[in-house]
Amino acid sequence: xxxxxxxxxxxxxxxxxxxxxxxxxxxxxxxxxxxxxxxxxxxxxxxxxxxxxxxxxxxx
Amino acid sequence: xxxxxxxxxxxxxxxxxxxxxxxxxxxxxxxxxxxxxxxxxxxxxxxxxxxxxxxxxxxxxxxxxxxxxxxxxxxxxxxxxxxxxxxxxxxxxxxxxxxxxxxxxxxxxxxxxxxxxxxxxxxxxxxxxxxxxxxxxxxxxxxxxxxxxxxxxxxxxxxxxxxxxxxxxxxxxxxxxxxxxxxxxxxxxxxxxxxxxxxxxxxxxxxxxxxxxxxxxxxxxxxxxxxxxxxxxxxxxxxxxxxxxxxxxxxxxxxxxxxxxxxxxxxxxxxxxxxxxxxxxxxxxxxxxxxxxxxxxxxxxxxxxxxxxxxxxxxxxxxxxxxxxxxxxxxxxxxxxxxxxxxxxxxxxxxxxxxxxxxxxxxxxxxxxxxxxxxxxxxxxxxxxxxxxxxxxxxxxxxxxxxxxxxxxxxxxxxxxxxxxxxxxxxxxxxxxxxxxxxxxxxxxxxxxxxxxxxxxxxxxxxxxxxxxxxxxxxxxxxxxxxxxxxxxxxxxxxxxxxxxxxxxxxxxxxxxxxxxxxxxxxxxxxxxxxxxxxxxxxxxxxxxxxxxxxxxxxxxxxxxxxxxxxxxxxxxxxxxxxxxxxxxxxxxxxxxxxxxxxxxxxxxxxxxxxxxxxxxxxxxxxxxxxxxxxxxxxxxxxxxxxxxxxxxxxxxxxxxxxxxxxxxxxxxxxxxxxxxxxxxxxxxxxxxxxxxxxxxxxxxxxxxxxxxxxxxxxxxxxxxxxxxxxxxxxxxxxxxxxxxxxxxxxxxxxxxxxxxxxxxxxxxxxxxxxxxxxxxxxxxxxxxxxxxxxxxxxx
Numbered sequence: 001x002x003x004x005x006x007x008x009x010x011x012x013x014x015x016x017x018x019x020x021x022x023x024x025x026x027x028x029x030x031x032x033x034x035x036x037x038x039x040x041x042x043x044x045x046x047x048x049x050x051x052x053x054x055x056x057x058x059x060x
Numbered sequence: 061x062x063x064x065x066x067x068x069x070x071x072x073x074x075x076x077x078x079x080x081x082x083x084x085x086x087x088x089x090x091x092x093x094x095x096x097x098x099x100x101x102x103x104x105x106x107x108x109x110x111x112x113x114x115x116x117x118x119x120x121x122x123x124x125x126x127x128x129x130x131x132x133x134x135x136x137x138x139x140x141x142x143x144x145x146x147x148x149x150x151x152x153x154x155x156x157x158x159x160x161x162x163x164x165x166x167x168x169x170x171x172x173x174x175x176x177x178x179x180x181x182x183x184x185x186x187x188x189x190x191x192x193x194x195x196x197x198x199x200x201x202x203x204x205x206x207x208x209x210x211x212x213x214x215x216x217x218x219x220x221x222x223x224x225x226x227x228x229x230x231x232x233x234x235x236x237x238x239x240x241x242x243x244x245x246x247x248x249x250x251x252x253x254x255x256x257x258x259x260x261x262x263x264x265x266x267x268x269x270x271x272x273x274x275x276x277x278x279x280x281x282x283x284x285x286x287x288x289x290x291x292x293x294x295x296x297x298x299x300x301x302x303x304x305x306x307x308x309x310x311x312x313x314x315x316x317x318x319x320x321x322x323x324x325x326x327x328x329x330x331x332x333x334x335x336x337x338x339x340x341x342x343x344x345x346x347x348x349x350x351x352x353x354x355x356x357x358x359x360x361x362x363x364x365x366x367x368x369x370x371x372x373x374x375x376x377x378x379x380x381x382x383x384x385x386x387x388x389x390x391x392x393x394x395x396x397x398x399x400x401x402x403x404x405x406x407x408x409x410x411x412x413x414x415x416x417x418x419x420x421x422x423x424x425x426x427x428x429x430x431x432x433x434x435x436x437x438x439x440x441x442x443x444x445x446x447x448x449x450x451x452x453x454x455x456x457x458x459x460x461x462x463x464x465x466x467x468x469x470x471x472x473x474x475x476x477x478x479x480x481x482x483x484x485x486x487x488x489x490x491x492x493x494x495x496x497x498x499x500x501x502x503x504x505x506x507x508x509x510x511x512x513x514x515x516x517x518x519x520x521x522x523x524x525x526x527x528x529x530x531x532x533x534x535x536x537x538x539x540x541x542x543x544x545x546x547x548x549x550x551x552x553x554x555x556x557x558x559x560x561x562x563x564x565x566x567x568x569x570x571x572x573x574x575x576x577x578x579x580x581x582x583x584x585x586x587x588x589x590x591x592x593x594x595x596x597x598x599x600x601x602x603x604x605x606x607x608x609x610x611x612x613x614x615x616x617x618x619x620x621x622x623x624x625x626x627x628x629x630x631x632x633x634x635x636x637x638x639x640x641x642x643x644x645x646x647x648x649x650x651x652x653x654x655x656x657x658x659x660x661x662x663x664x665x666x667x668x669x670x671x672x673x674x675x676x677x678x679x680x681x682x683x684x685x686x687x688x689x690x691x692x693x694x695x696x697x698x699x700x701x702x703x704x705x706x707x708x709x710x711x712x713x714x715x716x717x718x719x720x721x722x723x724x725x726x727x728x729x730x731x732x733x734x735x736x737x738x739x740x741x742x743x744x745x746x747x748x749x750x751x752x753x754x755x756x757x758x759x760x761x762x763x764x765x766x767x768x769x770x771x772x773x774x775x776x777x778x779x780x781x782x783x784x785x786x787x788x789x790x791x792x793x794x795x796x797x798x799x800x801x802x803x804x805x806x807x808x809x810x811x812x813x814x815x816x817x818x819x820x821x822x823x824x825x826x827x828x829x830x831x832x833x834x835x836x837x838x839x840x841x842x843x844x845x846x847x848x849x850x851x852x853x854x855x856x
Contacts, residue, residue: 002268010249010275017245024237034186037163038170041115 073097075213077118081614096123100213104168107175112168119164120213129397130210132371132382133203141384142218143202144192150180151197155216157209158767160189169214176200176208189767191216217767219366233352240345243287246279247338253279254335258825273325273332280334284318288341306483306526309490310344313521320514333518336827340523343835347530351550353537358766360548360773363468364438364460364747367419367769368403372396375447385454392450402439404450405457407432411446415439418567419746420459421698421722438747462723462751475551478799479529483522490520497818508820515822519813524806524834529799531839535846536795543855544778545788546766552774555758556792561738562687563730563752566697566707568745569762572675572779578610582660582668590616591634592641592660598622599630603658607670629658638663679783684710686786692738696721696729698748727751747771787853794849802842809834 023029072079074090075097084091085098092098100120104112112119132138145152159165165184169191172182178199183192191214195205209216253272256265288311295311298304314337321332359366371382373395380395385403388394393409396402402415413429420438429435435448437457454460462468498513533550540547547553564570584592593613596604622632629642640647640661647661658670687693694716695707701719711717718729726744730752733740742749742756745763750771753759761770764779777785813830816822850856 003271006275013245013249017241020241021238024234024241027234029237030234031185031187034166034184037166037186040163041167 072118073120073122074113075101075118075120076122077120078122083614094123096213099123099211103175103212109168109171109174112164115167116162116164119162119168121159121161123213129373130203130206131373132369132384133206134201135371135382135384138371138382138384139202146197149196149198150194151202152192152194153202153205154190154192155206155209155218156188156190157214157216158189159214160184160186160191165214168212169209172208175212176204179205179208218370219368233349236345236349236352239287239290240342240349243283243338243342243345246283246287247335247342250276250279250335250338254331254824254828257331258828269331270325270328273328276332276334277322277325280318280321280337283338283341284314287345288314291344304484304487305480306486306522309483309487309517309520309522310340310526313517314341316514316517317521320518331824333824333827336518336824336831339828339832339835340521343523343832344526347527350534351530353534355541355546358546358776360776362769362772363463363750367438367747368401368454372403388450388454390450390453394448394450395445396441396448397445398441398443400441402435402437402441402448404437404454405452406435406437406448406450408435409447409449412443413446414442416442420748421746459723459747462727465724465727465751468751468754475555477529477551477554478796478803479525482803483525486522486525490517493520493814493818497820500818501820505820511822512818512820515817515820516814519817519822519827519830520810521831522806522810523831524809524838525803527835527838528802528806528842532795532798532802532842532846535843536791536850539791539846539850539855540788543784543788544766544781545784546776546778548774552758553792553795555739555774556741556789557796558739559691559741559758559789561692561694561733561740563694563696563733563740563742563756565726565742565744565746565749565752566695566703567699569743569749570676570680570695572677572764578607578658578670580668580670582666584660584667588660588662588667589613591637591639591662594634595619595622595630595632595639595641598632599624604630607658677779677782681710683783683785687789688712692716694718694729694733696726696752698722698726698746723748723751727755730755743777745770784855787855791850791853791855794853795846798842798845798849801845802838805841806834806838809837 073084073093075092078093080091080093084093085095086092087098087101090101092101097120100123104110133142140146142155143151143153157169160169166186169184170182172193173179176195179193179195181194184190185192191209193205206216206218253276256272257269291307291311291314294305294307299308317333317337317340321334321337324330324332368385371384372388373380374383374388375381375393375395383392388404394403394406408429408431410431413433413435414426415429415435416426417436417439419440420436426442427439434451436459437454438459455464494513494516497516498509501509501512530550533553536553537547537550540553589611590613593608593611594615594617596607596611597615598619599605617635619632619634622630624630625642625646629640629646631638631640631642633639641658643657644650644659647659647666649659649661649666660667660669684693688710693711695711695718697703697717697719698721699719701717704717704719707717708714718725721729726749730740730742734755734757739758740756741758741760742752743760743762744750744753745761749761753761753771753773758775759773760775760777761773762777762779762782763770766776766778770776809830813822813826816826847856
């Protein structure tokens with residue numbers, strides 16, 4: 001029983017390694033910074049006026 | 061609070077944050093410092109892109125500089141050089157944009173399609189300051205795309221020496237990460253499978269033992285053949301050249317470890333050292349990766365090609381046509397517009413030429429040329445458009461000839477590092493100990509002799525040793541980086557610690573090019589300053605221009621009866637007052653002029669005089685005194701010697717001040733110093749220093765904006781960090797000290813391991829504990845002590 005399970009665990013680990021190597025090869029690790037900023041942008045950014053009132057709200 | 065916000069909006073440009081002039085440019089309720097900034101705002105607001113200003117306050121860059129002409133991008137030959145990919149409808153293009161600096165930049169540039177729908181996508185690589193744009197080439201041309209970028213304030217830097225292309229084809233870092241991933245994967249799995257062996261099997265588990273070992277051996281193969289490959293190659297090539305570097309004992313240790321493990325596992329006599337092998341390779345690769353981290357947005361390899369334009373406007377048969385610079389021939393007639401650079405030695409045919417050669421010769425005052433005179437390449441035209449005839453090809457001009465010098469022919473000699481020197485002795489000592497241990501046992505027990513011999517090579521495999529340099533230097537590199545001192549590689553730190561002689565360039569290096577100042581002796585009321593500024597504004601003389609810049613006042617009054625005697629002075633009536641400024645002789649007063657002095661006469665009453673003075677960079681005086689204590693300071697200036705008197709106190713001997721130096725002179729001077737056994741550090745900023753920077757042991761380019769052009773060098777120093785130079789040198793020396801100390805620590809670990817190894821008692825468990833333990837010790841020790849010294853040197 002232990003032999004197939006061991007084999008399975010190693011195969012699984014190799015799959016993860018392959019996934020990482022593929023990501024690395026296609027350049028997904030080249031830029032580690034921009035995506036972290038990009039995800040914070042709203043799809044429909046709020047107009048500046050509203051943002052201004054938000055700021056005031058926090059300050060008072 | 062609200063008032064404060066309004067105040068800050070009122071005094072600075074809404075786009076770039078620069079202080080507003082007397083009469084600001086305004087649109088709606090927003091105010092701008094110049095027409096350029098306002099233009100960008102109008103484009104953005106008309107395309108519903110005003111959120112640009114929401115993500116960050118004042119996200120823009122100043123638009124005061126004139127943008128270049130991009131008509132050359134319509135030439136298919138030039139366009140083909142730039143694009144990454146193109147077919148019938150789609151073109152992909154990657155551009156380097158120095159102005160990228162905040163999240164607003166990312167947001168705006170990724171929303172370019174809202175301005176021009178023909179742009180299908182644009183993606184930013186922020187650390188590299190690059191944007192990759194995909195556009196439909198039927199609807200929009202390459203030139204339009206670049207002009208669009210320029211119009212919103214993100215002018216790309218397009219140069220002949222394209223670093224974008226070079227980076228795209230460079231996958232060495234990716235490959236290294238792949239190797240680390242494979243080694244890490246094998247290390248983790250082997251470790252897991254080795255644990256049962258260390259902690260003992262229960263009786264019924266004994267039959268798994270050899271199965272686990274076989275899997276371990278299988279996992280060791282990719283580490284040996286793939287991850288550790290570079291060490292074998294490097295050790296072999298170095299050995300062939302008679303060099304023993306640290307890669308030799310590493311490669312030897314890895315090979316011996318694998319062979320002994322394979323024998324033990326196949327003959328079922330032991331568990332082998334596969335886990336130690338994997339951890340060793342994993343850690344040394346991480347050390348290598350630490351050492352290789354580079355600045356993607358900085359280039360240390362620039363030469364004149366990245367300073368010169370990509371194309372030049374050529375006049376043939378009465379038609380203006382942009383041609384690539386490398387197709388420029390002798391006899392071509394070229395058109396140089398205002399603010400463009402003369403790309404080749406040429407004769408002036410038409411127009412008024414006034415050229416700024418400060419970047420090329422170090423001379424700070426603009427030079428005027430008359431028709432028929434030869435103009436050397438590298439000057440920047442300050443007046444209107446001129447026409448020239450090329451007399452020498454680009455590569456043969458007075459300036460670019462420097463790069464044909466043999467200094468530039470090969471690679472710069474590699475810097476001798478401590479780890480290279482030490483590893484030679486280490487390797488020899490290691491081999492001697494291994495052979496001695498083997499010989500000691502050979503008569504009593506052959507097996508034990510082989511065990512002792514291989515164990516020595518395994519346990520003394522200098523993993524910790526190999527990590528001490530990279531980790532110390534990488535820590536120092538990031539400390540320097542925080543202080544705006546950017547090094548090309550970690551080896552530069554060790555070179556910095558050895559410097560004995562420092563050579564300075566003058567203009568732009570020890571003087572601050574942005575702040576040319578005046579000292580006024582006498583008394584002036586603010587309204588008098590206004591009058592003076594209005595009068596001087598009419599003159600093209602460099603002194604008048606600098607005076608206007610220095611006074612920093614907007615034009616208010618018109619000038620009547622304006623008269624100028626070139627090189628002597630100006631006079632005129634401003635707001636009812638009669639003004640006269642200029643030399644003492646011009647004003648008819650008796651005063652001793654020394655250097656550039658401007659006397660002021662208002663309504664025939666003497667008010668005093670302006671004395672032009674070069675502004676040294678902040679802290680230059682203290683810096684020179686501090687460095688002068690244990691270093692030899694020299695000055696090489698391309699300028700006239702009018703500052704000799706001012707500079708003499710900073711340098712120990714008059715003979716070490718040299719003026720009117722050509723680029724070749726500078727290079728030769730450095731070579732001369734090196735012949736006398738000096739380790740020379742050269743600080744320069746312009747193309748005229750390029751040869752000296754290259755020849756010196758450590759070339760440092762000083763720049764006020766790291767995005768601007770800087771000549772090829774080993775390090776780039778931000779002008780603001782100039783005064784920290786003595787601290788940097790001290791930190792470098794401390795770093796070398798830390799490396800020495802960590803060498804001692806790792807040798808101690810090796811000796812402890814050797815104690816077991818020479819007796820032939822080395823068990824896999826001891827190796828598996830010692831190797832990671834020594835590694836972690838070294839990583840902690842080097843990183844912490846580097847930071848400790850940085851704090852002591854006030855760099856953190």
